[in-house]
Amino acid sequence: METAIYPPEFDSDTPLQNVLTWRIHQVHNRLNVHAAKFLEKTSGIALAHWRVMLCIGADGNTTHSEIRRKIAMDKGQLSRCLKGMVDEGLVVTQEDAADQRQQRLSLTKKGRRIFDKTLPEMRKRQSYLIGRLSKSESRMIFSALDKLEVAAQNHEFL
Template identity: 35%
Template sequence: MGSSLMAVHSAKLSLVGSTLPLQRFLTYRLSRLNAKLNRQAVATLKKTCDLKLPEWRLISLLATYGERNGRWIGDTAEIDPGLLSRTFRSLELRNLISARRDEEDRREVYFALTRKGRQLYEKTHPNMQARQQALFAALDAHEQSAIFKIIDKLEIAADARDGSRQSR
């Protein structure tokens, strides 16, 4: 963190009669962090395979949870429906995932990894896992145990604030 951000971060906030500097907006800070982490992930993926970040996320979800329908994947990954559709199509065309229609509800499509998709996941996952471990190495044990609790609380607060999602 740059020294100017550290100074803003460590300063006591008095919200009465003052305005909050942009560097203290949680959404701004998370957006900056997200952009940096996404750039790192893209660079890692570029070195190990020919996947875009949304493609990696879908492959990783399918590797973890097995066959799932498109609605579940979109809700879980919180990917824009248009991007989700293009990502499914790209992965299908490269024979990394397969799609099948539900027999009872033909509108419902289920996706699964193909053998080629599973092999690509197994090749790429160790590099992405090492990246996660490097990030966690920047945190002490207490911070490591707290980070997901904090993120969960923030997600619940965001969901409650916008009313767009039910609790997970």
């Protein structure tokens, strides 16, 4: 696949592989498929469950809204995911003492066991992916992603 060194003007003749958002979407999808297969093989959990477990496991316990903010998952999708995780015995909920409208979420022993087993495997996967880049490429891509994230929050260009 030939990649443009710098983006051409965007018009109807621009190949999709030269459209920034298209390329990011394609890479994102491929990484998700890779992660889902890897998670199924190593721990038998879904990618969405892993992302939620990662938030809860890192914080010890958290709320629905804190998870949603961190992983930018649709509210309904997150609710369904959490319900499934509660039903599977991975997550437990309890009322938040400071805010009765909120529920605190934490991993069960089963959830913690899966988290502790999966985290080192996912770290190896991250190392594998980052290892495909040189140090300067790695710095450059993270710098570029930081800038794109800020730009995506600016709606003034519309």
